[in-house]
Amino acid sequence: MTILQIDRLSITFGGVRAIDGVSVAIDAGQVFSIIGPNGSGKTTLFNLVSGIYTPNDGSIRLAGETVTGLAPEQLARRGLSRTFQNLQTFFRMSVLENVMVGRHRHERTGIIADLLHAPSVKRQNEATRQASRAALARVGLADVADRSAGSLAYGALKRLEIARALASEPTVLLLDEPAAGCNPIETQDIDRVIRSIVKEGITVVLVEHDMRLVMNISDRVHVLASGRTLTEGTPDQVRSNPAVIEAYLGVHGSQEAVRAFD
Amino acid sequence: MSVRALLETRLLSAIAVAAIVIVLPLFFPSGYYYRIGALVFIFALAVVGLNLLMGFAGQVSLGHAGFMGIGAYAAAIGPVHFGAPSWLSLLAGAALSGVIAFAVGRPILKLKGHYLAVATLGFGLLVAIVLTNEAGWTGGPDGMAVPKLALFGWRVSGSDEWYWISGATFVGGFVLALNLMDSPTGRALQAIHDSEIAARVLGVDVARKKLTVFIVSAMYASVAGSYLALFNGYITPEGAGFLRSIELVAMVVLGGMGSIVGSLVGATVLVVLPQVLTVFHEYEQALLGLIVMGFMIFLRRGIVPSVAAVIAGWRK
Amino acid sequence: MAELLQFVFSGLTVGAIYALVALGFTLIYKASDIINFAQGEFVMLGGMTTVFVALAGVPLPLAALIAIAVTTAVGIALHRFAIAPARDASPVALIMITIGASIFLRGVAQIVFDKRFHSLPSLFGGDPINIGGAAILPQSLVVLAGAAIIVSLFWLFIDRTLLGKAVIATAANRLAARLIGIDTRRIVDFSFAVSAAIGAIAGILITPIALTSYDAGTLLALKGFAAAMLGGIGSAPGAVVGGLILGMIEAMSAGYISSNYKDAVAFVIILVVLVGMPQGLFGRAKIERV
Numbered sequence: 001m002t003i004l005q006i007d008r009l010s011i012t013f014g015g016v017r018a019i020d021g022v023s024v025a026i027d028a029g030q031v032f033s034i035i036g037p038n039g040s041g042k043t044t045l046f047n048l049v050s051g052i053y054t055p056n057d058g059s060i061r062l063a064g065e066t067v068t069g070l071a072p073e074q075l076a077r078r079g080l081s082r083t084f085q086n087l088q089t090f091f092r093m094s095v096l097e098n099v100m101v102g103r104h105r106h107e108r109t110g111i112i113a114d115l116l117h118a119p120s121v122k123r124q125n126e127a128t129r130q131a132s133r134a135a136l137a138r139v140g141l142a143d144v145a146d147r148s149a150g151s152l153a154y155g156a157l158k159r160l161e162i163a164r165a166l167a168s169e170p171t172v173l174l175l176d177e178p179a180a181g182c183n184p185i186e187t188q189d190i191d192r193v194i195r196s197i198v199k200e201g202i203t204v205v206l207v208e209h210d211m212r213l214v215m216n217i218s219d220r221v222h223v224l225a226s227g228r229t230l231t232e233g234t235p236d237q238v239r240s241n242p243a244v245i246e247a248y249l250g251v252h253g254s255q256e257a258v259r260a261f262d
Numbered sequence: 263m264s265v266r267a268l269l270e271t272r273l274l275s276a277i278a279v280a281a282i283v284i285v286l287p288l289f290f291p292s293g294y295y296y297r298i299g300a301l302v303f304i305f306a307l308a309v310v311g312l313n314l315l316m317g318f319a320g321q322v323s324l325g326h327a328g329f330m331g332i333g334a335y336a337a338a339i340g341p342v343h344f345g346a347p348s349w350l351s352l353l354a355g356a357a358l359s360g361v362i363a364f365a366v367g368r369p370i371l372k373l374k375g376h377y378l379a380v381a382t383l384g385f386g387l388l389v390a391i392v393l394t395n396e397a398g399w400t401g402g403p404d405g406m407a408v409p410k411l412a413l414f415g416w417r418v419s420g421s422d423e424w425y426w427i428s429g430a431t432f433v434g435g436f437v438l439a440l441n442l443m444d445s446p447t448g449r450a451l452q453a454i455h456d457s458e459i460a461a462r463v464l465g466v467d468v469a470r471k472k473l474t475v476f477i478v479s480a481m482y483a484s485v486a487g488s489y490l491a492l493f494n495g496y497i498t499p500e501g502a503g504f505l506r507s508i509e510l511v512a513m514v515v516l517g518g519m520g521s522i523v524g525s526l527v528g529a530t531v532l533v534v535l536p537q538v539l540t541v542f543h544e545y546e547q548a549l550l551g552l553i554v555m556g557f558m559i560f561l562r563r564g565i566v567p568s569v570a571a572v573i574a575g576w577r578k
Numbered sequence: 579m580a581e582l583l584q585f586v587f588s589g590l591t592v593g594a595i596y597a598l599v600a601l602g603f604t605l606i607y608k609a610s611d612i613i614n615f616a617q618g619e620f621v622m623l624g625g626m627t628t629v630f631v632a633l634a635g636v637p638l639p640l641a642a643l644i645a646i647a648v649t650t651a652v653g654i655a656l657h658r659f660a661i662a663p664a665r666d667a668s669p670v671a672l673i674m675i676t677i678g679a680s681i682f683l684r685g686v687a688q689i690v691f692d693k694r695f696h697s698l699p700s701l702f703g704g705d706p707i708n709i710g711g712a713a714i715l716p717q718s719l720v721v722l723a724g725a726a727i728i729v730s731l732f733w734l735f736i737d738r739t740l741l742g743k744a745v746i747a748t749a750a751n752r753l754a755a756r757l758i759g760i761d762t763r764r765i766v767d768f769s770f771a772v773s774a775a776i777g778a779i780a781g782i783l784i785t786p787i788a789l790t791s792y793d794a795g796t797l798l799a800l801k802g803f804a805a806a807m808l809g810g811i812g813s814a815p816g817a818v819v820g821g822l823i824l825g826m827i828e829a830m831s832a833g834y835i836s837s838n839y840k841d842a843v844a845f846v847i848i849l850v851v852l853v854g855m856p857q858g859l860f861g862r863a864k865i866e867r868v
Contacts, residue, residue: 050463076465088460090453092520101453105465107446111474114445115438121445128446168464322670324677369853375669376613380803381852384845387800391845395838504796508677515674548685554678558671559664 003028003203004172009048009058018044020227021058026205026220028171031198033206033214035238036224037248042207043085045224046176049205050082051075063171077105081165082174085207087157089149096145098160099132102167106131135167136160139193155186162193172203179210187213215239223247272440275523279436282526283429287422296421298537303428304489306529307435309513310522311482314439316511317520318448319475320455321371322379325386326510329359329480331393331502333487335400338408338497343399348411352488356481363480364473371472386507393499405498408491424493431489432526435482439522442478451475483510505547512554518564527565580711585829587709591718591787593825594725595621598780599802600809600817601732602773608749608812609769611669615676616656618799619683620777623649625790626687628782629696638699646778652683653774654767661770662763680795687792700786717786724783728776729818736814745769749812797841801828804844807851810861819859 004026011019019041026032034042047053049060051072059068062078070078081102090098107128109121136142139159144152152160158178165173175194179187187210194217198204208214214221214235221238223230225247231238238244286299308330315321333355340351370381393400400406411418418424442448450471453461462468491497500506513532517524532553536546561568599617606614627645632638660679664672701720706713736742747755748765756762781790788794805824809816824844832840851858 052459052463072459072462073465073467076463082463084460088457090456090460092456093449093452097449097452101449101461101466102464104446104450104461109446111447111478114447115442115478117441117445121441124446125444164460164464324673370849373852373856376673377852377856379670379673380613380807381849383800384804384848384852388842388845388849391839391842505681508681511674544689545685547688548682551678551680551682551685555660555675555682556678558667558675558678559660562664562667562671 001028002026003063004049004205005059005061006045006049007059007061009045009055009060011044011048011053011055011057018227019048019055022224022227022229023058024222024229024232026172026203028203029198029201030219031194031204031206031217033208033218033221034224035208035211035214035221036230039226040224040247041227042224043176044227046082046174046205046207050080050174076168076170079169079171080174081168081170081172083158083161083165083176083178085176085180087161089157089160091148091150093149094145095141095147095149095152095160096129096132096136098149099135099164099167100128102135102164103128103131105168132163132167135163138166138196139163140189155182155189158182158186159189159193162190162197166197166202170202172205173197174205174207176207177209178206179208179213191217272444275440276433276437279523279526280433283433287425293421296425298534300421300424300428300493301490302526302530302533303425303432304486304493305510305513305533306526307428307432307489308483308486308510309517309525309529310432310435310439311479311486312510313514313517313520313522313525314442314451314482315475315479316514317518318443318455319451319472321472321476322375322511323382323386323476323479323507324379324511325382325384325389325507326479326483327502327504327506328386328389329363329483330487330490330506330510331389331499332359332362333484334408334491334497334501335393336484337488337491338406339399341409342406348409348492349413352485352492355488356484359480359484360477363477367473367476368469371469371476383504383507386502387504390499390502390504393502400499403499405496408495408497410495411492418492424489428489428493431485435485436522436526443522447471447474505550508554509550512550512557515557515562515564516553518566518568521564521566524564524566531565581833583710583712584714585833586826587712587714587718589826589829590822591715591721591825592784592828593805593822594721595780595784595788595798595821596801596805596824597818597821598725598728598776599798600806600821601729601814602776603802603806604809604812604814604817605732605745605769605773605776606766607806608814609745610661610748610766612661612672613669613676613803613811614656614770614773615673615799615803616680616683616795617773617777617802618795618797619680619687620649620653620774620795621781621784621798622687622790622792622795623652623683624778624781625698625785625794626691626696626781626792627778629698629785629790630691632698642782645782646775649778649781650771650774653770653777656774657767657770662766680799684793684795691792693792695789695791696785697789698782698785704786715787717783721783721787724779728779732776732814741768800848801841801844804848804851806858808847808858810858813858813860816858816860 002025006024008021008023009019010021036042048055051070054069059066062080067075107124109124113121133142133145136145139162141156141159141163178190191213194204218235221235222232223238223244230243230247231241312326315323336355336358337348337351340346340354341348366385373381394403450461450466453466454468454471458468509532513528516531517528599621602617603614606612624645627648628641631641631644656679660675664675700717702716706715744760744765747760748762752762801824805820806817808824809820828840828843831843
């Protein structure tokens, strides 16, 4: 079943067509990766899908419902969540509190109750804390729950953002370069976390540069170049596609690469 | 900080503040100090509200005295022009402030950084201008007298009586603010401060939350303004003016942005200082300017967080 | 008709001052991204210092030059001691610093000078000239001419001199400017100095008409800022146009609607511009990258 359907999406920034007629169909429960050289529009595509940008053309359908142009908070309520390439950690809060914000769309108290710390708020806080601890456990951060978020290492912060997004119980999770800046050990941790997420039936859409991670973990790979679709297929198909190598390394480079593989 | 610690801190802070209010008069050399104490708690109440907006939600308001002015003049106009009891006028003022905060907040809270700062500045000044010009209602630039508060036949006029009223109200406002911090709305607000975009993708309706905290902080200021009017017995448009707005922000910054306890510290410093310097009344403005500059340049975190950091450093 | 002409002239006159204040804002904003709320104090210092130095017996022209020099020094000191040490602060923190500086300067002026209104003699006498039925003060013409000269000099400087180009470069991209060898700190010093000087001259020009006092700066700063926002913050021609428009609207509303709410015009404009068209008349909307 197609959970995320992107049709001929386009957006122009001041004369530059950042995304040009891109169509993608993602099936539920998949790990779907979007790759491409720098500037190919991967993060722009994510920003379009997560409602941060509004496209000029095309449509986006989530679980059959047209969601083009909806704001990020509205998409969150429909089960779409994402992490960020440049960390958007809530540094002033503790690790646990970061994840608790992730529970926001499941919390049901109003401002008056909050001000008065009504019993409903006490119960809500407790429920939120429990669910948040569970999310932290899944990414292996349960024992640092009460530390300040600012005290965590980079790789841990990336996992924290994933836990936070998981806490919102998404059906589709967009991970924007989760392994960027991570060393091989941290990347392995990310790999494990993603696999465990997929086991629960959450669809994971990945933008990533780390080719080993992408090839190991993806069910399908979509290649962007200069804002347009270059090709799409299984990891093996994409890996051996000369046009893909050319897009990354240029014509010269791809010739060199061919020679290197001989 | 562990959950247990947070709980203890909240309860502990509330008890500590209530204790301060109760115990302080034992140290008063004379009855005059009740007056200073009352003023401190009145301003501290306004500052707590402003701190929710600036320290937690990370927004800025350089026109908050406008809401104090609305509350103050409501407490005056109600009895004088409508014959309404003072307490009812106070509530009406708070409601009016809330409504105005809603109307003004919706468009301007979309702005960020210095644009928001200037928009709130413009708002505060407009309120002051209206209060100055509508002399028929407000008595114009010279202001108007405010009838004393009367509650069930008890006429509240003494400084000591106002000390207990404003002290109790401050403790109440303090507790409400602490409650808010430890709630879904509070977490959402703090998240907005750190990363609006991340808050949004997690489902936080940022625009609505900002508006909510703006309205709450406006009502805090309005109540404080009403108290000030009823306490002093006289009000002028300066109470809603630019200098007062900057004083409020200075109190927030001094005490520590985001520190509810700091609100009391900031209010204390800037209320007590002019009292200490009555001989040097002329130097007040220059000193206020120097304090604002000094803190924003060198001690941006404010007194309470800086002290807390030093103590944390000792512990290690 | 004569009445309209009267309003136009008084509107242009006060608008010229707003334009100069706005120009000062814009120069500092362009060079350093800071909104300097002490801009109005530069205007106040120009007028008040001239008055008091002249009162001490110094001939007026020399007093004016001294006032400009003093104000320029204050401008540089403001940057060196209050702004530069807090370079990494948020925009709001920087505004608070300039607001603090503004209040500080007011407070000092209150002590060093006094709390009364002061005036300066007009350059060509106080008798109104009759132009088309409207009574125009000669000093109005002086103000308009002075503002025109300053704006032209400013434009020439930015467009024709190397230093002017350096200011533009710093405004466009600070890091890139430093990489090609521009001492951005000196450039910002310079922009503060020039803004202060422009403000001081504006103060000296307008004092014969509008009088001055220790607290005249605050309202001027806000109106100058409203003008800069209206024109598009960061646009020098916008600042000038914005100032003139604001002055005209103020004069018209004072004349035809209510003189009490004259001051409110600027603040209403601030709110309307910020909410409706934040980039102003000549500015460009910024695209944010996430």
